[in-house]
Amino acid sequence: MSDPNPVLTMTAISKFFPGVRALDGVDLRLFPGEVHALMGENGAGKSTLIKVLTGVYGHDAGSITLDGEPVAFSGPMQATEAGVSTVYQEVNLCPNLSVAENIFIGRQPRRLGAVRWRDMRRRASAVLARLNLDLDVGELLGSQSLAVQQMVAIARAVDVQARVLILDEPTSSLDADEVKQLMRIMRQLRDEGIAIVFVTHFLDQVYEIADRITVLRNGRLVGEYPTAELPQLALVEKMIGKELDALERLDEAAGRDLAAVEAGTPVVEATDLGKSGSVEPFSLTIHRGEVVGMAGLLGSGRTEAARLFFGADRADRGQLAVDGRPVTIRGPVAAIEHDIAFCSENRRTEGLVGELSVRENIILALQAARGWLRPVPRRRQDELVRRYIDALSIRPNDPEMPVRNLSGGNQQKVVLARWLITEPRLLILDEPTRGIDVGAKAEIQRLVVQLSDGGMAVLFISAELDEVLRLSHKVAVMRDRQLVTELANDDDLDADRVMRVIAGGAEQKDGTRHE
Amino acid sequence: MSTSQLAERLNRTTRWRLPRRQLPVLVSLALLLVMYGIGVSQYQAFSNIQVVFNVFIDNGFLLVVAVGMTFVILTGGIDLSVGSVVAMTAMVSAALLRDGLPPALVLLIALLIGPTLGFVMGCIIHFFEIQPFIVTLAGMFFARGLCTWISSSSIPITDGFWTSAAQERIRIGDNFLTVGVLITVVVVAVAAYTLAYTRLGRNVYAIGGNPQSALLMGLPVGRTRIAVYTISGLCSAIGGILLSFYTLSGAPLIAVGMELDAIAAVVIGGTLLTGGAGYVLGTMLGVLVLGVIQTLITFDGTLNSWWTKIVIGGLLFAFIVLQRLLGFRKKSFSTR
Numbered sequence: 001m002s003d004p005n006p007v008l009t010m011t012a013i014s015k016f017f018p019g020v021r022a023l024d025g026v027d028l029r030l031f032p033g034e035v036h037a038l039m040g041e042n043g044a045g046k047s048t049l050i051k052v053l054t055g056v057y058g059h060d061a062g063s064i065t066l067d068g069e070p071v072a073f074s075g076p077m078q079a080t081e082a083g084v085s086t087v088y089q090e091v092n093l094c095p096n097l098s099v100a101e102n103i104f105i106g107r108q109p110r111r112l113g114a115v116r117w118r119d120m121r122r123r124a125s126a127v128l129a130r131l132n133l134d135l136d137v138g139e140l141l142g143s144q145s146l147a148v149q150q151m152v153a154i155a156r157a158v159d160v161q162a163r164v165l166i167l168d169e170p171t172s173s174l175d176a177d178e179v180k181q182l183m184r185i186m187r188q189l190r191d192e193g194i195a196i197v198f199v200t201h202f203l204d205q206v207y208e209i210a211d212r213i214t215v216l217r218n219g220r221l222v223g224e225y226p227t228a229e230l231p232q233l234a235l236v237e238k239m240i241g242k243e244l245d246a247l248e249r250l251d252e253a254a255g256r257d258l259a260a261v262e263a264g265t266p267v268v269e270a271t272d273l274g275k276s277g278s279v280e281p282f283s284l285t286i287h288r289g290e291v292v293g294m295a296g297l298l299g300s301g302r303t304e305a306a307r308l309f310f311g312a313d314r315a316d317r318g319q320l321a322v323d324g325r326p327v328t329i330r331g332p333v334a335a336i337e338h339d340i341a342f343c344s345e346n347r348r349t350e351g352l353v354g355e356l357s358v359r360e361n362i363i364l365a366l367q368a369a370r371g372w373l374r375p376v377p378r379r380r381q382d383e384l385v386r387r388y389i390d391a392l393s394i395r396p397n398d399p400e401m402p403v404r405n406l407s408g409g410n411q412q413k414v415v416l417a418r419w420l421i422t423e424p425r426l427l428i429l430d431e432p433t434r435g436i437d438v439g440a441k442a443e444i445q446r447l448v449v450q451l452s453d454g455g456m457a458v459l460f461i462s463a464e465l466d467e468v469l470r471l472s473h474k475v476a477v478m479r480d481r482q483l484v485t486e487l488a489n490d491d492d493l494d495a496d497r498v499m500r501v502i503a504g505g506a507e508q509k510d511g512t513r514h515e
Numbered sequence: 516m517s518t519s520q521l522a523e524r525l526n527r528t529t530r531w532r533l534p535r536r537q538l539p540v541l542v543s544l545a546l547l548l549v550m551y552g553i554g555v556s557q558y559q560a561f562s563n564i565q566v567v568f569n570v571f572i573d574n575g576f577l578l579v580v581a582v583g584m585t586f587v588i589l590t591g592g593i594d595l596s597v598g599s600v601v602a603m604t605a606m607v608s609a610a611l612l613r614d615g616l617p618p619a620l621v622l623l624i625a626l627l628i629g630p631t632l633g634f635v636m637g638c639i640i641h642f643f644e645i646q647p648f649i650v651t652l653a654g655m656f657f658a659r660g661l662c663t664w665i666s667s668s669s670i671p672i673t674d675g676f677w678t679s680a681a682q683e684r685i686r687i688g689d690n691f692l693t694v695g696v697l698i699t700v701v702v703v704a705v706a707a708y709t710l711a712y713t714r715l716g717r718n719v720y721a722i723g724g725n726p727q728s729a730l731l732m733g734l735p736v737g738r739t740r741i742a743v744y745t746i747s748g749l750c751s752a753i754g755g756i757l758l759s760f761y762t763l764s765g766a767p768l769i770a771v772g773m774e775l776d777a778i779a780a781v782v783i784g785g786t787l788l789t790g791g792a793g794y795v796l797g798t799m800l801g802v803l804v805l806g807v808i809q810t811l812i813t814f815d816g817t818l819n820s821w822w823t824k825i826v827i828g829g830l831l832f833a834f835i836v837l838q839r840l841l842g843f844r845k846k847s848f849s850t851r
Contacts, residue, residue, distance in 0.1 A: 077733030094724030
């Protein structure tokens, strides 16, 4: 299917950061008309490799050729001009400009130096029409959905006569339909002869669309394989570099004894708790040592419900009791005083201080809880931080590394460590495993099991039913801002049944609890 | 009804019809009309068209300076040096004219100093990644210091070209405008065109929207950033010339605090202080609002002129809240 001559090659690329060898002799070959998946765990070096390719970073060794000619881009602009365009995970466009302008800014059609707005809008519509998108190009980009913004970014990228299109985790914030739409566009562009680099954590998407896979691990090249010759399990093994037994071993934790934990003491009890316009009144009890999974589609009210427990939003009806005593949680500070911790899904934007070290970031919440007049002794800090770096396998395991140098998954672990260090009794995890790799996922799941065995109550919110079922004692299902039912996680419960409830099947009518 | 309530209602009822982007400017326009309406209803002489012309005549230099400030604020920056640069330009002109240099040469020199300082400040802001606030604060002290260095007292201007430019009356019916107003109108028109129809102008908006994105989209962020401070310096220089036409002198302590009036006018004109949204036309409305407030207070005759500041302060509060209500807020950036 592919042209024998690669359009772009990267050979023996190495890149060093202070104290870190980010890339070590990595090769990448891109063929026209092929989707090439770049796979690896968080911190494997995918992002660095792409930044080297597009000239955001220089490289310390190795060479890059485009059409056989050696090239070294000094920045994304030069790369784009040479036909190598990138669409980043977080849409890098300007929300305050119109859709049309976002596609054409920097190369607007002009006459005598004046931007020809009408011409630009017409051409923008044409570009989007080519991708089967029909929208008002005069609208502000910021008023469009994330998926549309992503497609606009792609439209911008391909309209500059791109020959190589790099998609860096384009699907991580899209829902299933939007992903389908994106895949369609990718296929179309591939058929037009563009070489596509596809970086993602979703294995099914890789197998759906990729022709070739390059696997990186710890900054090294593991290998390049045609997708057809690399079964999914083998791919995962190559990515994490060890037999994938971590996830399977965790399965033993399933079928966890609901009756036992339910007999224990409740940590928090919500009674008809709700907030108008946000989440309908619901009742939910979380006991000591219990993991309650919360399932539901994006926007079904999962996060909103969790925020009521933490006081991030104020409930306007119902009651919340902690240890059997009714309390009014006026805000996160009050929640923390009640030993409730909330690890939000927006980990990168909420709470991490990029300039500070891993140690300082981890200590932050504990220090705040103690008050700034009682500093945590340095030795105690080092000891605590070391323990959590080991427990969560934070890499690189240097406590003094600035957090912004860490990969996304490792940043996530730092946030988690920060909350764990305060030893909460109720830990709320909102999508803790989203956008992180299989290895880190297994580590976080194992940690949840350990913590609950140690008596911590956990509210575990996730869109991935497998992991909800693996970890939870019971599953609370949200739909349309309502808690529709609680399902005991017994042997009968499987993903299909939960899915039916989420979709609004018959299950909801026959009682709220299966025991 | 307070302005914020009004904004909320506008926001709720007309969200789908009124373009959100232009809404702050429309609010400024409404405010201006209300203020003018108050004037007309209270004082008979207010309806004389010359009152409006005088607002332009008395605030032309502020308008030109505020136009430059609009460019800077649209990129998300700030320029505190403008008042000092205005004073310095006037001082330099007065001093050079006193020493007998030909007016054309004086004009050229005076018009070069401001942009040069702006260019230098832009370079420092861009290449050393220093907060514009700090850099232009330094520029403000520097330029103000130069004024006093040239002369610690006011220098009168007696040059023929200057006095004729200052005293020339352009008749329109029974009323008149000055040369300064014409220059102001040209500056406003050129600036509005630049922002709307040139790549430079559009890049200014893009940088204000999201500087990192602008960089990744391959836009010349550094060049644009330096350009806006240079433009602001040029506008301050033109403002300084206009001020010297207006006062026919250069004084070391003139235009103190003018940067704050300019910023106030830009914000009241609906430009977001965080950058990325706003219009030169809005800035013009902002300056006119300030001018009409002053005129109202003059007409009243009993009020202390500090009431101008009190009203401007109140309006600023209202407009900042308005921006918030309309939901124009920057998304936070990721830590990576």
